[in-house]
Amino acid sequence: MELFGKMGRLPAALLSLFFILTSRISPSIVGDTLTPTQPLADGQELISTGKRFALGFFSPIKTNNRYVGIWYKISPPTVVWVANRQHPISKCNGSLSITANGTLIITDQNSKTIWSSGSSGLANPVAQLLDDGNFIVKEANAPVSFAWQSSDYPSDTLLPGMKLGWNLKSGLNRNVTSWTSPSDPAPGPYTMGVDLHGNPQIILWEGSSQLWRVGPWNGKILTGIPDILHYKIFILDFVIKNDEVFYMYNTTSTSFITRLTVNYTGFVQRLVWLDDSKMWSSYMSEPKDQCDYVSQCGAYGVCNTNDSPMCSCLQGFKPRSPTNWDLRDWRDGCKRMTKLDCRNGTDGFVMMKNVKLPDTSRSTVDRRMGLNECRATCLRNCSCMAYASADINGTGCIIWTTELTDIRVYSFGGQDLNVRLAVADLGPGLHHSHSHTMVGILVGSVLGILLFASVGICVWIQRRRRRGAIPFASRRNNECKEGKDWELPLFDLGTIIAATNNFSIENKLGRGGFGTVYKGKLGEEQEIAVKRLSKTSAQGTDEFMNEVTLIAKLQHRNLVRLLGCCTQEEEKMLVYEYMPNKSLDAFLFDKDKAVLLDWQTRYNIIEGIAQGLLYLHRDSRLRIIHRDLKASNILLDKDMNPKISDFGLARIFRGDETMLLNTQRVVGTYGYMSPEYAMYGAFSVKSDVFSFGVLVLEIISGKKNGRDFISEHEENLLAHAWGLWTEGNGLELVDESLNNSISMTEALNFIKIGLLCVQESPKDRPKMSSVVLMLGSKNASLPDPKHPKFFPTRTSSEIKSSKSKTDSSYRMHSISRIRRRVSSDGVNS
Template sequence: MGRLPAALLSLFFILASRVSPSIAGDTLTPTQPLADGQELISAGERFILGFFSPIKTNNCYIGIWYKVSPPTVVWVANRQHPISERNGSLSITVNGTLIITDQNSKTIWSSGSSGLANPVAQLLDDGNFIVKEANIPGSFAWQSSDYPSDTLLPGMKLGWNLKSGLNRNVTSWTSPSDPAPGPYTMGVDLHGNPQIILWEGSSQLWRVGPWNGKTLAGIPDILRYKIFILDFVIKNDEVFYMYNTTSTSFITRLTVNYTGFVQRLVWLDDSKMWSSYMSEPKDQCDYVSQCGAYGVCNTDDSPICSCLQGFKPRSPTNWDLREGKDGCTRRMGLDCQNGTDGFVIVKDVKLPDTSRSMVDRSMGLDECRATCLRNCSCTAYASANINGSGCIIWTTELTDIRVYSFGGQDLYVRLAAADLGPGLHHSHSRTMVGTVVGCVLGTLLFASVGICIWIQRRRRAGAITFASHRNNEYKEGKDWELPLFDLGTIIVATNNFSIENKLGKGGFGPVYKGKLGEEQEIAVKRLSKTSAQGADEFMNEVTLIAKLQHRNLVRLLGCCTQGEEKMLVYEYMPNKSLDAFLFDKDKGVLLDWQTRYNIIEGIAQGLLYLHRDSRLRIIHRDLKASNILLDKDMNPKISDFGLARIFREDETALNTRRVVGTYGYMSPEYAMYGAFSVKSDVFSFGVLVLEIISGKKNRGDFISEHEGNLLAHAWGLWKEGNGLELVDESLSNSISIAEALNSIKVGLLCVQECPKDRPTMSSVVLMLGSKNTSLPDPKHPGFFPTRTSSEIESSKSKTDSASINELSVTIVEGR
């Protein structure tokens, strides 16, 4: 791509970062309007109000932002009515109405009349912009916090004023260049027991849940953190959620971003950037009702869906394919008339959807139980609060239940006597719990015996012993649980592994396309019988990916371990892998800039899940273009977990003598010393970002011998101020200059030589989502010793490690 003229770049930066002089003080009066180019600054110099333009547009808006972070707008007045040209104005009329006018003095937005005699508008130090009578403290006729944009600041209310009918909710921007209301809205649902919901359009996306006396049911982890103070108020005249911080020195915000995530962000003064404190939904179980009615979602299980005790899958076929949204149905009907029903306790759960529940906050748990038994429609009950007070009763199907490892509540599910087990009736709750525990332990014992018998039979049949092939680095010995496919089913699905169905071949073995039934398309990875490394990778992948669920990770449907066959069955990705598009001139044109940027963001989200949000803290160790699969909508899915490693919470880095991975993507400390950490994956991600932007391989023939590789080439262009020359020429008609420059800088930050200088993936996700944020300057990248293309292609060698006179020599196993 050719170099942009210096004048054009200067114009871009002027439009993207509007810095204006302040008018005197924090107050607007009828005689002193705010012109485009002027600002109000709150008394404590915490917030600024003024005109701004988002990236990629000349449209102007009135907004409020933290002074420490000018590009981060937290409130927009005229978000649906931009000023198309400069020279707009904000004023307050003599009756207290705020008005925004354009360059032709035409009113494009107003706050409505306040009926004041001597009005002023003032920007407060909490970010609230109020209209009030002059010289009368503590009162106001209008306030910006009643009309949030995409951000909830400390002290703001999310919820309802029941007297006026005012509903304060938070709605995402449409895009980074358009603050108009987007598809994602977070607000309070008043039905049943009030709860907070994140909607996508009219559909529920994430149920934050009701208040349980200490926190909201969907975010129990926040109890671990001590800087936030949460409150949920339910009164006759208002219902709202609010949060504050334990110290006013903390700078924080709660934002619904345009990609559909709710982020709690904290400003880090040392690095001058925002850090993602929490991001929701964080896993598959957070999304509404993944397991349907009477189903329980648990990320610690594989598959993640199971039925409550006394229930069975409504659609066993879909259940076997790891699709649980059909839910479950009762094994035995209730017998309310004869009074034989009882309850089973489901512990540590997010309570079911409360929108159709009944709540009595004065009732105790025993009375709640008795009330449920008297109501033949009652399906479950629970305490409204963690301390045991209050009563919630459900009379409809139980949906959106998930299990937590911390902070969940007890749910009492009504069952027929036959589903409770012998001797379990509603008048013997303690006995019931003990018997249920006994039944569970007995079931586990029985299952263990069955597994032992199964293993012995398989050994007699000549099956390989997995234990003898396990990667020496993976010693946890975790159990794995996946649907098992019959070999005959796989043979039929793949047309007996026909050449026409073959999709490709990797170090693991060949991959085939298949079809289960009439609709379900699958991809089958078949372990090559001669691949010892493949056996290691197979075991590693089964034990890891079966426990992972994220929209940017490939979905493992099951496996087949019959005879000597070892196969993994995945969802089929019709667009195959990213490298098939990226490094092909003809196909590369199909990846416009927006598609590439979405792919970068999706990979970042998937990697963040692996590093932070999954129950297993995982380092992938082989992130590369060929391991990024693309679905029918070109959404990226990280695949191939054969080389992945589990990282314990107390570990910061690990060492290995068996260095595995792919030349060009390995971090220097890993390739040379065998030291790896989450920062190793960050390095690989940075290489991938630069490849996606340039359409070139890191170790390709297009780069001169003097430059060495893509990292050196990108670094040289960046230092010279010519970063945009790195961009793939095919993107000239679709490129976003701001996003491209931001992405190149993020990529270079990720490939810095020193691991501690590289950002974490949570910071990377934030950098990509906040495109105006001022990023630190990258330092020198970690260059890898130059090798020829022929050496790269032939580097699939086995690892050998030898010790001569206590000198360790490690041979890198490239891929």
């Protein structure tokens, strides 16, 4: 149902009734069975024996189209299967019936057939909805066998007991395909299914391109999801037979309500229903990080999210294009340092542990062969690049005779991979002959002596530095490379000057607290953005090094990508990937540009920011509080995808997500600061949640918190939003430029999520994991938000005087009035 511009103020109760009616899921029940003499009309539903599932007609949000579907009988209902995905009925006069030969048909108001299951050739057919969500066609008196079943034709959901994969006799391929959008169940761009080539594996496709590879089954787990080992409530199986190949899961108890779904944004989610809170909890969401996306590091490259940079070459390999590699463009992959010597039989193997096995689509498999025989077979084949066990117990043999792609390393789980190398590239103890081993030992000894000497020299240099014997300037050019476990390309000043046309005014993109940002170009194609620290900037060396240290270790599609830095002479510059659409505030708070942000774009931006924050708070290697999340720090790529930027004020936290840290120095931007941080210097991940809530309300309203509210009764956006919400008029907050493009249900849901995030007490605010779940759960029943804190209160005279000031000067004036308290916990800020 669309939002019309002239709807005006509607009471909250009337709005609730309005939304219930749009779903049109009727309580009229006709049992669990359909017969040729008893069709199912729109407004009626079948209920399974255990009242677990229902089948009938429904309308998705934001549309009047009617579909026949199956849904979990919970409140609110969750649709898990749709019959006429591509052929909706425009009016509520449709009918589902079964013919005398066992064919299910859906007809519209003109009795025209718009969907059919195909003939079953039965004599006395009935259709029955089972308590596992399967809708079957069978002979009336046959309890087990059936001629057709809905589970052979999944929509976007795989339920317990359903098969994902192939019936090789009939050629039936059971795929799970996303909806196009929340309002359109037609097949979308994302499909998950079983690839039969080589060693069978589950793949998530976007169109015809592989997006995520789940990895092959090793007898216990799918190697691309090592977390499966912790799925205590699930029983998983992957069956490979002559007549069928499929994946299936069940639960340890039938009391669990769960589903595995491919959502319209391209994520595979395993969800469990929490009856107490009446919402779906995300048990798993994939792809979960950048290494999950297919072949991020190219051929013979290894992806590891715990490393920075995340890509490295296999032992015995080096980057195919060192220049691109330094710029973190790893698509070209790696090449061998030394050619294999198959004829003389001197090649060997190096074992990699805890890896996601390379793409097995071009591998060969022998499930009868043992691991020792597998190794010998690989050595005899001059084309063999690697081998591994097909089963974690050591049976079966997988051999790769083509390039090894899409390898990643885990801290636990995964499998052993044996990579073939020339003898010169094998480490000590891995060579074939005694002489080679002795050479390795001697080389290792020499290297050990050199390393010991190097450490001694480093210690001496550090002591001399502390005494002032070595000037600080002598190490400044290496600031980008000082970290122990991270390293960034160090750009030469001349390269940056050439790329930005000597920092010309034509290349200037904008200016912030850090300094000026310039557009540049490396070579013919690589566009960059250069942040140049101003000598008068309040953000100095500490913030510069903080950003370099943190963002070098972060890899996520919703975080801006740092390519390198330059600290030559007196300069301090950061080199980023270029974002052609600049920052979110440039669109959001400009009336002419705001029309380019339709509802779907704003929806995607909110969801992307949430995913980026969740990565920072929970999934990244460091766990980070951003502390300066705002519209100007959200950059937009060419497709308007959001990327969080500016980590100069970010801090690493160690402990649980409710832990409060304190600082003597309050930094950030007025309007986005949480009250506990601005007043007392106390911050936690919930401080970022507060900032996110402000952003959500800004994105929905198109108004800036603090700037666009100058009346005595509406001191900021939070007060305005809260007032409308408590009056039952939350929809009035929506930006006028959205006109009819917005869903009322989604808009109210997002406004409520925004208000939940800006509640006064940090303990009341949801964690980002819960926020992501709320954003993705279209029918979730959310708790009511509590009163947010509006501060600092400004008098009418302050409001009037502030109108003539810039945002930045007003911000500095306001922050200077905020009380600060110093904690003794020693957190630097």
